[in-house]
Amino acid sequence: MKEVQEHIVTINGMNVHIVPTDKYKTNTLVLLLKAPLSKDTVTKRAIIPHVLQSGTEKSPSRQQIRNRLDEMYGATLTVDVNKKGEHHVIAFRMDVTNEKFLNDSTPLTEQALALLAEVLLNPKVEGEGFESKIVEGEKRSLKQRIQSVVDDKMRYANVRLTEEMCKEEPFGLSVYGDEQAVDGVTASGLYEYYQQLLTEDAIDFYIVGDVDEKEIKDKVSQQFNFPKPRELAAQQHQMNHRDVKEEHVVFEKQDVKQGKLNIGFRTHTTFADQDYYALQLFNGLFGGFSHSKLFINVREKESLAYYAASRYESHKGILMVMSGIEFANYEKAVSIIKEQLDEMRKGSFTDGEIAQTKAVIKNQILETVDMPKGLVELLYHNEVSGTKREIKDWLAGIDSVTSEDIVGMANKIQLDTIYFLKGQEGE
Helix, strand or coil: CCCCCCEEEEECCEEEEEEECCCCCEEEEEEEEEEECCCCCHHHHHHHHHHHCCCECCCCCHHHHHHHHHHCCCCEEEEEEEEECCEEEEEEEEEEECHHHCCCCCCHHHHHHHHHHHHHHCECEECCEECHHHHHHHHHHHHHHHHHHHHCHHHHHHHHHHHHHCCCCHHHCCCCCCHHHHCCCCHHHHHHHHHHHHHHCEEEEEEEECCCHHHHHHHHHHHCCCCCCCCCCCCCCCCCCCCCCCCEEEEEECCCCCEEEEEEEECCCCCCCCCHHHHHHHHHHHHHCCCCHHHHHHHHHCCCEEEEEEEEECCCCEEEEEEEECHHHHHHHHHHHHHHHHHHHHCCCCHHHHHHHHHHHHHHHHHHHCCHHHHHHHHHHHHHHCCCCCHHHHHHHHHHCCHHHHHHHHHHCEEEEEEEEECCCCC
């Protein structure tokens, strides 16, 4: 594997990560704005990126922005919000064809940088706020996104488990904010928070592609002129692990035909920890893949679940089991899932299963690196966690995990909350 070169410089209060590579025919720009998750700001942050991509001073409508993207040989611009541990991250992503592969000399990358800077720093405003028509439209869209989660019971169960498990922690907040709070968002209030965000958020800007490093630095410096001088925001890496005193069980009834049994565990391990590799192996053997204990024993052998899998949040240290079951199978499913954790604690897995899991995890990492957005996602883990882990270190770390390390991880893990969404029958 060719080593990934990442050059990090500070420009106008942003961490600019330049990853020169001739691997792709497009250049990828990813702008990430990070702030602590907070009930006071989470709903506004869920709206802001959509408002920003709806109109700028120069291109005051979404259609006009789309036209400019089309003129750049079909460049794309997307936005979203997500959680990284106790942080709320706003993401802007652009892909643009590298002009080196075209016959004409249109400076597409420069144009893309200019448009992205415009979207972030020169939005369409009206008086003392964003344009109210845009804001009201995006408030309706946000409510639809929140409702779509409620309608998708698999996602809904994940959200509800997180809310219940992390009731008193920022991580319990939804990335889309609170539906009740949407109505209270005003164009002027949102603009006021947007100005605060430009000053206080930690901003990381990734540029991946076949680019000239000095030229890119100059263009970024010219285009990204913030209204107020920015200090490089302090990165907060402290993660307080919460000990589990007793298991928490939550039942919820809705008009559903299939039960959703989700179980949350505290792993007391995050990306920054050395035993993170052991957590990856634990998850792979426990419920991460088709050869895992949950899949084989809960779904295949016992036919208890339509699906049964586990995944973890790298920066919060929470592992979640997700399963779809018949309502009547609740007790048996919980019992068998707990048995699988006990088997992991006893070391009931073979060297062959460990080798298979390592191979799958390393393959996943290499596949992710093959895509520029996946590469950025992996590199951003370092910023969020305050660590420096190169791809080769990661692969070597996976290889170094022993059977004893996995058993040690299994014994660190504590069951925190069982959430069961069941039907209305029997009432």
